Amino acid sequence: MAVSEKRCVVSGLGVICAIGNNVEETWKNALASVSGIHKTTSVDTKDCYADLAAEVNCDTLDELECPDEKDRASKLCIKAAKEALADAGLSDFADSQRVGVIIGSCVGGVLSVEKYHRHGKNALEIPKMPIAAIASQVAECCHAGGIVTNVANACAAGTLSIAMACDLIRAGKADVVIAGGADSFASVPYSGFLSLHALDENGCSPFNHCNGITLGEGAGVVIVESFEHAQKRGAKQYCEVLGSGCTSDAHHITAPREDGLCLMEAMDRAVRNSGISKAEIGYLNAHGTGTGKNDNAEMNAFHQFFDAENPTLSVSSTKVMTGHCLGAAGAIEAVFSIKALTTDTVLPTLHYSPEDSEALKEKAGRMDYVQNQPKSKHLECVMSNNVAFGGTNASIVFSKKPGNIQCQTAKDKKIAVTGLGIVTPLGNGKERYLEAVKNSVQLQEPSVHSTITNEDYKELGIKMAFYRKLDNLGQLQTVSGVCALKDAAFTVTEENAKQIGIIVGTSEGGLGSTYDFEELIAESGNAGGSAFKFPHTVYNAAGGYLSICSGIKGYGITITTGPVSGLDSIGFSMNVIHDGQESAMMATGTDENIPVITEFAQKLGVAADSVVAPHAGANGFVVGDGSVSILLEEESYAQARSAKVYCYALGYGNGRKNVKFGKIDGSEGALDLAIADALADAGISAGDIDAVCGFANGYKKIDDIEKGALKRVFGDKLASMPVFEVKERTGEGRAGSAALAAAEAALLLSGDLAKDKAYYIADDGSVTAKEAESAGLKKILVISFAAGGSYSAVVFGK
Amino acid sequence: MNNEEMKQKLKEFFMSDLGVDGDVLNFDTPLFGDEIGLDSVDSLEIISFVDDNFGVSMTGVGKEHFQSIDTIAAFIENNKA
Numbered sequence: 001m002a003v004s005e006k007r008c009v010v011s012g013l014g015v016i017c018a019i020g021n022n023v024e025e026t027w028k029n030a031l032a033s034v035s036g037i038h039k040t041t042s043v044d045t046k047d048c049y050a051d052l053a054a055e056v057n058c059d060t061l062d063e064l065e066c067p068d069e070k071d072r073a074s075k076l077c078i079k080a081a082k083e084a085l086a087d088a089g090l091s092d093f094a095d096s097q098r099v100g101v102i103i104g105s106c107v108g109g110v111l112s113v114e115k116y117h118r119h120g121k122n123a124l125e126i127p128k129m130p131i132a133a134i135a136s137q138v139a140e141c142c143h144a145g146g147i148v149t150n151v152a153n154a155c156a157a158g159t160l161s162i163a164m165a166c167d168l169i170r171a172g173k174a175d176v177v178i179a180g181g182a183d184s185f186a187s188v189p190y191s192g193f194l195s196l197h198a199l200d201e202n203g204c205s206p207f208n209h210c211n212g213i214t215l216g217e218g219a220g221v222v223i224v225e226s227f228e229h230a231q232k233r234g235a236k237q238y239c240e241v242l243g244s245g246c247t248s249d250a251h252h253i254t255a256p257r258e259d260g261l262c263l264m265e266a267m268d269r270a271v272r273n274s275g276i277s278k279a280e281i282g283y284l285n286a287h288g289t290g291t292g293k294n295d296n297a298e299m300n301a302f303h304q305f306f307d308a309e310n311p312t313l314s315v316s317s318t319k320v321m322t323g324h325c326l327g328a329a330g331a332i333e334a335v336f337s338i339k340a341l342t343t344d345t346v347l348p349t350l351h352y353s354p355e356d357s358e359a360l361k362e363k364a365g366r367m368d369y370v371q372n373q374p375k376s377k378h379l380e381c382v383m384s385n386n387v388a389f390g391g392t393n394a395s396i397v398f399s400k401k402p403g404n405i406q407c408q409t410a411k412d413k414k415i416a417v418t419g420l421g422i423v424t425p426l427g428n429g430k431e432r433y434l435e436a437v438k439n440s441v442q443l444q445e446p447s448v449h450s451t452i453t454n455e456d457y458k459e460l461g462i463k464m465a466f467y468r469k470l471d472n473l474g475q476l477q478t479v480s481g482v483c484a485l486k487d488a489a490f491t492v493t494e495e496n497a498k499q500i501g502i503i504v505g506t507s508e509g510g511l512g513s514t515y516d517f518e519e520l521i522a523e524s525g526n527a528g529g530s531a532f533k534f535p536h537t538v539y540n541a542a543g544g545y546l547s548i549c550s551g552i553k554g555y556g557i558t559i560t561t562g563p564v565s566g567l568d569s570i571g572f573s574m575n576v577i578h579d580g581q582e583s584a585m586m587a588t589g590t591d592e593n594i595p596v597i598t599e600f601a602q603k604l605g606v607a608a609d610s611v612v613a614p615h616a617g618a619n620g621f622v623v624g625d626g627s628v629s630i631l632l633e634e635e636s637y638a639q640a641r642s643a644k645v646y647c648y649a650l651g652y653g654n655g656r657k658n659v660k661f662g663k664i665d666g667s668e669g670a671l672d673l674a675i676a677d678a679l680a681d682a683g684i685s686a687g688d689i690d691a692v693c694g695f696a697n698g699y700k701k702i703d704d705i706e707k708g709a710l711k712r713v714f715g716d717k718l719a720s721m722p723v724f725e726v727k728e729r730t731g732e733g734r735a736g737s738a739a740l741a742a743a744e745a746a747l748l749l750s751g752d753l754a755k756d757k758a759y760y761i762a763d764d765g766s767v768t769a770k771e772a773e774s775a776g777l778k779k780i781l782v783i784s785f786a787a788g789g790s791y792s793a794v795v796f797g798k
Numbered sequence: 799m800n801n802e803e804m805k806q807k808l809k810e811f812f813m814s815d816l817g818v819d820g821d822v823l824n825f826d827t828p829l830f831g832d833e834i835g836l837d838s839v840d841s842l843e844i845i846s847f848v849d850d851n852f853g854v855s856m857t858g859v860g861k862e863h864f865q866s867i868d869t870i871a872a873f874i875e876n877n878k879a
Contacts (some may be wrong), residue, residue, distance in 0.1 A: 197842060254839060465835025468817030531842040532816060731842070 001170075005209060007227030008407040009749050010398070012088025013557045014080035014180070015335045017218030017322045018054035022083055026328035027339050031512045032376050035320050037203045037214050043187045047527035050199035053185050053215030067142065070765050071109035071128040073219075074137045076328070077459060080219040081138045084178065086731070088223040089292040089733040093176075095145035095657050097673055100174040102182035103135040103150050104157025106327035106388075106538055110188045110514055123603040127662030131327075131539060132561045134182055136661040136788035144589075145656045145670070146174045149561040149568060150508055151327075155287070156246075156388035156713040157181050157288030157456040158220060160331025160557055163396050164572070165246030166226040170407040171490050171575050173512050173654075175229040181331035184501070185745050188517055189215060189326065191526040192534030196254065204290030204324065206317035206349050207369055207397025208301065215446050216323020220331030222338065227402075234557035240337050240395040242381070243405060244271025248547040248556035249391030250497065253469065253535045255293050256387055260281050260301030262553055263385070264391035265498060269581075270383065274397045275404025278309040282379035283346045283641065285337045287386045288317020289324055292650030294387065299363055300790050301461055306367070314377060320350035330394065337384040341398050346375045368406060372549075389535055390544025393557055409580035410634060411601035416583075417746045417796065418630030419479035419488025424730040425624055428485055429459075434747070435758050441729055443611045446621045448731050449593040452479050456700070460486065461506055462549060471513050471533070476627035476736075477542035477590045478549050484586060485550060486631035488643060492551040496691050500584040501555030503567030503573045507734035508557065509539030512594045542590055546629075549687035562656075562786025563695065565589060566628070566738030571641050572650030583637040586629050587741025593625035593731075604662075614725035615707075615767040616758055621697035624731020627738035630746070645750035650684070650779070650795040653677025659789040664701060671709035677780065678793035684779065686713050689746065689795070691758070691772070692783045693741035697727040701795040704786065707761050709791075711781075722758030724748070738784035738792075745780040745796045804852070805871045808876060811847050816840055825867040833876070836864075844870065 010406055013023050018036025020026030029036075034498035040053035061067075061075045070078070085091055093099040108131030114233065127133060131150045139148040147168055151161045158181025165177035183189075189490035193199050193215060200212035222588035230237055251257045269280055285299055298423065306313050318336050325332055336347055352371040354362065360369055381399040388394075397403070425448035426436040452475040457467050460482045470478060481502070484490065492500065513536035521529050535541050555576050561566050566589020573585035589596075601607035601623045608620035631651055655673030659666045680684060693708060696703040710718050716755075724739045727733070747753040751774060758772035779797040799807070805825050810830040812850040818834055829836045836844075841864055844854045852874045856863065 195842065195846075196839065252837070463832075463835070464819050465824065465833060467820070468835070470817070529847075530815070531839045535839075 001408055003402060006170055006226050006407055007377055008142040008169050008224050008241045009227050009230050010222050010241060010338055011225045011230050011235040012084040012223035013338060014084030014087065014221040015332055016056055016076055016080050016724045017059060017224055017325060017332050018056060018216050019321050023226045023335060030321055030336065032720040035350055037323055042185060044128045045189050046525055048194055050201040051193065051246060051611055052203050052214050054214060055185055056217050064607045065549040070137055071112045071133065072184040073182045074134050075092050075136055076184060076219040077103055077134050077180065077422035079143050080221040081157050081181060083179055083375045084221040084223050084499055085142060088752060090223065091142065093143050094139045095143050096146050097177040099144040100146035100168060100177040101135045101139040101144045101148045101175055102161040102179045103133055103138060104152040104161040104327045104331060105131045105152060106157060106183050107186065107189050109133055110186045111184055111513055113770050114187060118522055123666050126600050126604055130511050132507065133661045135561060138178060140658045140660065143658050144178060144654065145501040146654055147654045149559045151220055152558040152560045153392045154388035154390060154538040154540055155329055155394040156386040156394040157327035158385060159386040160246060162222060162241065162334055162435035163246060163394065166241050167575055167579060169226050169258055171223060177224045178221060179224050181328040182219035182324040183217055183328045183488060185215055187526055188514060188537060191521045192537065193531035194526060194791050195529035195531040195534055198291055199233050200290055204289045204319055206288035208352060210292040210295045212288060213293055213324045216325040217326045218322065218328050218332055221337045222334055223470060226506055232626055235407050237326050237540050239341055240399045240402050242276065242399050242403040243270050244396040245269025246555050246557060247271065247393045248545045248553050249395030250553045252389050252542060253544055254389050256297045258297055260297040263301045263387060263393040264420050266395040270395035270397050273406045275406060278306055278383055279314060280381045281310060281313045281383045282377055283340055284646050285333045285382065285383040285384040286315050286317050288349065288563045290319065301368060303365065303711055311366045312368050314346045314370050316347055316349045316370045316766060318347050319397065330579055333384050337382045338398050341379050341382045344376060344379050346370045346377050348372050348374055353562060388536045388645040390540040391515060391547055392540065397555045407579050408472050414572050414635040415649045416635050416638045417630060417646040417649060418492060418633050419484040419485060419628035420636050420746060421745055423476050423480040424626040425450050426729055428456050428479055430487055434752060436729060437753060443622055443729060443731060446608050446610055447593060447598045449625050450476055454475065455703065466549055471536035473510060473542045473590060474536065474545040476592060478545050478586060478729050480627035481586055481588060482529045482550060483513055488631045489745060492632060496553050497553040499554060499582055500552050501544060501576060501582040502552055502586045504558040505541060505569035505589045506558060506560050507562045507565055507736045508597065509560050510537045510541060512596055515538050516659050517595045563734040563738045563788050564784040564786040564792040566735030567742060567782060567784045567792040570630060570649060570742055570794050571792065574649050574652060577632060577634050584631060584633040586631055588627060588629040589735035590627035591625050591734040591736045597663045606699060608698060609792050614696035614698050614728050615703050616698045617700045621699040622731035624733040626733040626736030626740055627735055628743050630742060632741060646746040647798055650677045650797045651682025651791065652794045653681055654792050657780055658789045661788040662788055664705065668705045670733060670789055671705060671783065671791040672712055674791040675709065675713050675783065679797050682795040689775045689781045691780045692721065692723045693780060694723050695784050696725045697732040705785065707765060709752055719760060719762050724758050725755055742782045742794055745782050747776055748774040749780060749796060749798050801871060801875060804874060805867050808867045808870060815843060827866060829864060829866055848874060
């Protein structure tokens with residue numbers, strides 16, 4: 001890869017937060033040391049010990065298409081995205097596959113959850129609730145037709161979305177990515193942080209009084225573009241985005257490691273991947289939330305990491321200006337970091353008295369914690385850090401000049417599938433799944449769910465002191481993940497803990513737990529939230545628990561964009577391995593079916609009222625769930641430990657035709673694109689595919705899309721090609737089912753499944769089912785879909 | 799409510815709200831030990847439960863009073879209005 005091919009540049013910026021509704025206004029106020037923290041006007045503060053927030057003041061948020069169909073988080077994000085696109089001289093992409101959208105969020109459409117629950121359970125609120133709506137609706141407004149997903153790693157999500165955007169561009173998967181983050185201020189996070197006693201009643205005071213955070217809201221968007229693409233169209237180039245680092249603490253679901261060890265590892269990865277020295281970083285926009293635990297861990301990490309080579313580094317937290325904007329924080333701070341870099345100006349941490357400044361000296365040593373007023377300083381590179389619930393650490397570097405980017409260093413390496421962890425309504429563990437297939441177990445109810453029991457924990461050696469903390473989603477993910485490690489005979493040790501990462505794919509993530517929390521505080525008031533339950537509302541809690549339980553300390557993200565997330569986790573994991581970031585990756589798909597999830601499906605009119613089989617032509621599907629974890633390893637890494645290889649992951653692809661989030665009609669052609677993209681990535685043609693693991697669930701609309709695309713892609717060959725449909729036994733388990741389809745492909749290719757029921761699609765569209773042998777299958781295509789018009793495909797081969 | 803009832807109520811709270819397995823939770827079982835594994839987040843929940851149900855504030859109270867159901871109950875008993 002030539003240097004220029006690795007270059008990613010920023011060509012547009014957009015922001016909305018408490019100190020401004022656009023970049024110009026926000027930057028002007030930041031330079032004037034304005035804080036956006038005030039008494040909140042939007043949530044009930046009765047009996048609450050803290051009543052401050054940094055809210056957005058904007059009366060034009062509804063000036064967009066169909067405002068009633070969008071949550072405030074989407075509106076904030078679209079506003080910032082439109083500004084960034086206009087700034088970059090871009091507008092409509094006509095569904096181009098080369099343009100992606102990756103948005104970070106923590107609480108997503110939580111205001112719509114509240115509205116649904118408190119105002120008559122109107123079904124129109126449901127599609128606005130999940131985080132997945134945000135990127136989809138941003139894509140819809142500019143017709144981005146490439147990879148569209150959301151990073152759901154709570155407070156680090158904004159930074160990770162930009163990091164992932166660059167990874168995908170450098171992997172050749174996109175030319176332009178609209179990357180950022182969005183979150184709105186709402187009762188659930190307010191009550192949650194109150195219950196944790198993590199709000200500062202006097203307003204946050206990072207690296208200073210450190211009594212807690214103050215919540216904010218907003219969105220930040222940066223247009224990340226390949227250098228070639230920007231150059232070719234003569235685009236403005238603010239700066240380069242160099243390397244990034246992402247790690248997991250494997251420590252605690254809400255508290256960071258006191259020693260800052262994994263934060264240092266994230267910074268180290270960012271510096272190494274950038275090909276720069278630590279001394280080249282002139283300014284560090286810290287996470288700096290204002291809690292004692294965070295700030296002490298960060299200051300400790302900064303000293304250890306920078307003192308030797310860069311002892312006078314300038315550091316600040318901009319959260320006194322914007323509040324803590326959760327999933328938007330990293331994106332807004334990226335805009336600040338880029339403006340700082342391009343104007344040679346370091347922003348300050350506000351509200352230091354002379355006494356505070358004196359006290360800081362002791363903690364700061366020679367490090368330059370910039371206070372109260374901005375400071376002119378020549379800058380070559382800036383770093384922005386964010387950390388999150390679930391133990392996520394993220395670090396990214398922006399620079400005036402190209403670095404020596406480390407990426408795709410393992411592009412030629414084969415990726416082996418070495419472990420499967422399967423949790424479904426059929427039972428837990430690979431053996432139970434194989435048994436159920438062998439015995440042709442059929443669905444008995446129109447709503448089914450997985451169940452974890454103490455026996456599962458006992459079998460896996462998971463202690464009560466750990467599992468007692470898990471919510472349902474965390475239980476499913478922890479058990480499937482640990483099962484996959486066990487199946488692969490992979491022991492996580494101090495030596496390899498940083499060589500393995502996790503990507504969790506989920507459609508609804510913590511939406512069910514968010515709803516539970518909303519029910520709790522609607523009854524008990526915002527002062528009555530639960531510190532025990534609040535962490536489960538963040539979508540990456542499940543992945544965080546798996547990291548804590550297993551000790552996995554490498555790359556760790558949670559992506560959410562509907563059922564396809566369970567396949568995207570595999571595709572993005574392949575990319576992480578090809579980037580040389582990790583030698584092994586746990587790719588998962590996890591979704592739960594707790595009563596409120598079935599309620600949502602029923603309200604939306606997509607839940608069948610009796611059992612339906614795939615291709616039954618019904619008006620709904622069986623609501624199911626599950627968590628499937630798939631261990632992927634770089635081949636030589638797997639060989640070195642004599643691992644059993646099920647099959648190899650050969651390629652992945654995405655396609656999108658924008659339709660409204662919550663809908664799928666009109667998007668059919670995009671599945672063809674995803675398949676073509678995956679085949680090209682694997683370096684094979686449609687003729688090389690022997691079987692398909694599909695996504696049909698019985699709902700005619702969805703099944704017809706699958707049938708239509710397969711017919712167009714495979715032509716006459718389709719009639720004799722087995723199509724395996726895992727949802728006939730587990731129902732529609734969204735990301736869980738997408739990953740299960742991939743696991744099914746692995747089991748067929750390895751011969752663990754000697755045969756299974758397959759569907760054959762005739763030329764006239766009629767479907768017949770009969771048993772198909774797995775012997776002779778060499779390459780299997782796995783496909784999935786998402787509301788909004790996104791499709792993904794993965795190719796597994798012998 | 800007598801002392802025994804209070805302890806039973808606390809035990810039920812640990813089981814229903816903090817996910818503790820009742821089989822291994824006796825009134826004298828160390829709550830912050832390896833087996834039960836309570837942490838600072840759980841102590842916030844204990845404080846809130848004790849305040850709501852017994853009208854006793856445990857905010858800022860020394861760790862020794864959180865050792866077991868027995869010690870929490872004793873603290874409540876000694877600090878009741």
